[in-house]
Amino acid sequence: MNDAPAQVDLIAVLVAVTNGQPRVLTLENGHALPAGPLQTGHRSLQAGLREWVEAQTRHPLGYVEQLYTFAGQQPGTGRGISISYLGLSREAAGDYPGASWFGWYEYFPWEDRRAGNGPRAAALAALTAWAGRDETRAARVAALFGVQGGWQDELVLQRYELLWEARLVPEAVRATAPAGGTLVAGREMTLDHRRILATAIARLRAKIKYHPVVFELLPHEFTLLELQRTMEAIAGQSLHKPNFRRLIEQQELVEETGHVARLPAGRPAKLFRFRPAVLAERAFAGSKLPLVK
Amino acid sequence: MNDAPAQVDLIAVLVAVTNGQPRVLTLENGHALPAGPLQTGHRSLQAGLREWVEAQTRHPLGYVEQLYTFAGQQPGTGRGISISYLGLSREAAGDYPGASWFGWYEYFPWEDRRAGNGPRAAALAALTAWAGRDETRAARVAALFGVQGGWQDELVLQRYELLWEARLVPEAVRATAPAGGTLVAGREMTLDHRRILATAIARLRAKIKYHPVVFELLPHEFTLLELQRTMEAIAGQSLHKPNFRRLIEQQELVEETGHVARLPAGRPAKLFRFRPAVLAERAFAGSKLPLVK
DNA sequence: GTAATTATACTCTAATTGAGTATAAAGGAG
DNA sequence: CTCCTTTATACTCAATTAGAGTATAATTAC
Numbered sequence: 001m002n003d004a005p006a007q008v009d010l011i012a013v014l015v016a017v018t019n020g021q022p023r024v025l026t027l028e029n030g031h032a033l034p035a036g037p038l039q040t041g042h043r044s045l046q047a048g049l050r051e052w053v054e055a056q057t058r059h060p061l062g063y064v065e066q067l068y069t070f071a072g073q074q075p076g077t078g079r080g081i082s083i084s085y086l087g088l089s090r091e092a093a094g095d096y097p098g099a100s101w102f103g104w105y106e107y108f109p110w111e112d113r114r115a116g117n118g119p120r121a122a123a124l125a126a127l128t129a130w131a132g133r134d135e136t137r138a139a140r141v142a143a144l145f146g147v148q149g150g151w152q153d154e155l156v157l158q159r160y161e162l163l164w165e166a167r168l169v170p171e172a173v174r175a176t177a178p179a180g181g182t183l184v185a186g187r188e189m190t191l192d193h194r195r196i197l198a199t200a201i202a203r204l205r206a207k208i209k210y211h212p213v214v215f216e217l218l219p220h221e222f223t224l225l226e227l228q229r230t231m232e233a234i235a236g237q238s239l240h241k242p243n244f245r246r247l248i249e250q251q252e253l254v255e256e257t258g259h260v261a262r263l264p265a266g267r268p269a270k271l272f273r274f275r276p277a278v279l280a281e282r283a284f285a286g287s288k289l290p291l292v293k
Numbered sequence: 294m295n296d297a298p299a300q301v302d303l304i305a306v307l308v309a310v311t312n313g314q315p316r317v318l319t320l321e322n323g324h325a326l327p328a329g330p331l332q333t334g335h336r337s338l339q340a341g342l343r344e345w346v347e348a349q350t351r352h353p354l355g356y357v358e359q360l361y362t363f364a365g366q367q368p369g370t371g372r373g374i375s376i377s378y379l380g381l382s383r384e385a386a387g388d389y390p391g392a393s394w395f396g397w398y399e400y401f402p403w404e405d406r407r408a409g410n411g412p413r414a415a416a417l418a419a420l421t422a423w424a425g426r427d428e429t430r431a432a433r434v435a436a437l438f439g440v441q442g443g444w445q446d447e448l449v450l451q452r453y454e455l456l457w458e459a460r461l462v463p464e465a466v467r468a469t470a471p472a473g474g475t476l477v478a479g480r481e482m483t484l485d486h487r488r489i490l491a492t493a494i495a496r497l498r499a500k501i502k503y504h505p506v507v508f509e510l511l512p513h514e515f516t517l518l519e520l521q522r523t524m525e526a527i528a529g530q531s532l533h534k535p536n537f538r539r540l541i542e543q544q545e546l547v548e549e550t551g552h553v554a555r556l557p558a559g560r561p562a563k564l565f566r567f568r569p570a571v572l573a574e575r576a577f578a579g580s581k582l583p584l585v586k
Numbered sequence: 587g588t589a590a591t592t593a594t595a596c597t598c599t600a601a602t603t604g605a606g607t608a609t610a611a612a613g614g615a616g
Numbered sequence: 617c618t619c620c621t622t623t624a625t626a627c628t629c630a631a632t633t634a635g636a637g638t639a640t641a642a643t644t645a646c
Contacts, residue, residue: 006299006300006301006331006374007299008299008301008374038299044364045362045363045364066361066362068359069338069359069362069376070338071337071338081299081301081374083362136573139570139573139574140573140576143573143574143575143576144576149575152576155576158576223593224593224594225592225593240634240635240636240637241593242594242595242596242636242637242638243634243635243636245593245594245595246634247634262643262644263591263592263593263643263644264591264592264644265590265591265592265643265644265645266590266591266592266593266642266643266644267591267592267593267594267641267642267643267644268592268593268642268643269592269593269594270593270594277432280429280432280433280436281432281435281436282436282442283433283436283437283445283448283451516624517624517625518623518624533603533604533605533606534624535605535606535607535625535626535627536603536604536605538624538625538626539603540603555612556612556622556623556624557613557622557623558612558613558614558621558622558623559611559612559613559621559622559623559624560610560611560612560613560622560623560624560625561611561612561623561624562623562624562625563624563625
């Protein structure tokens, strides 16, 4: 039993919100996340990640935070350690050779409740069939996919894992034969990349409620509705407009720039900017950004 | 620039609450956390951690969750990756050869506000002197150590890092000459183990508010006051007793066992147990345990 | 000018939280 | 046995916050 120097992989979940849709930067036409091994030339873990992402996608990394570390499942060739990261930025105009952005709700349709309950209800139905008479199973299904007691937007990973356990996602039946139920689908990814994406979504949905990270996803100047739409995209839920504005204003997170945005229709909207001073004035732990309905 | 297989270290922050004090399991008389390299025989990261902790301390690992992964600062010998974990359990009666429990507020005196504001005020004073006329510094000090606007118990790491930046902790002046200010002290640890402990405390303080992990720190049967004291020990703050009980009861997290505890003085207290079914019934993300005042 | 559309500003009610008070059940001192 | 101390348990009340709805203002398209 010897020390086992391990290969370390760095994996990035890069998120942007474009036209009201949250998107993730992928390789191989949506099948893989940018990733690469830690190398001796890398000065730090984040520096290594930055180099890999920029080499693979030409996309500059902005705000980054660590997600989770796990022992990879590729056997044989020694042990693989994977460290995953969440990055927030904005889609640039140019194109990305070899890389492309995909809406994250293509991978998790049931997580988007803005346009109705269809996908969620479909997953709930399949899971209910799977649970059958098992009360513990039924309780878990109801807690994660039910609506009484409120939909909890942060439980993305738990919901994905329950679908996996019920063999309702294709990854779960790769190794073994398919089970009885119908797959609830959602776009697939290689290895456990879809699981990592679920972790990233969960983290972002949680963090956005107590730390002003949304602004990493917005241009320098924005209207309050753009801010709201970005929050809604991430939460996968619609928010009450007047209450949203009340909350933003009383938090003093933003200030007017003096400019207005002329919109395709309707009254022009004031433009705001994030007040970076709040990061020093306030320490963010229990502060609140508008919670989802 | 080649792939660099790295040595992987596993580090454990093991927490228990005994006699109303949160404690951490250490080696070297309080100077180090249990840790060891990942080895080929280990079936998983957690399994490796478990083996190291049990070999070094004879303490069985219970509930465990991952904290953070960082590239170690020991240069030369290739790269070191450290993966840190938080473990919750209870102190056993026997002794631990080579290992010992230390109160975590010995390392972070300013984090315990149950018995008064002395240590916090001392840190605040030293930091105010450090900030001087720098308004950004002063704003950060006030946000992290001030009391107007409310003490935020979860910002343990940020407070420690601010003290470090101000060179008020001994670790910060190890490499260079001491600065002007007086050290605010607190017990020291090797390498960045104290920083890892700060991360663990912060995580636990945050988690305890929305997930029923406290019960990992309690015996099977307990009184409501014992539950409250355990929460207070972790939060470092006193709670309002009637409101605490109201919250616990309406959450239906516990049920009566039918037994009573005879206390050294006063009316006997009912004993309760945790209702494990709540883990299936409810999914914990936004659920609330009593927040600190 | 009118309709459609979006921004912005209030109002009202229900729920939650924070803080304090009152009563019950034990043991010990005299 | 009675009173006092101690802890458990049960209520009450005010202040704040969250949820939901309504009204008015400023634009563009026709």
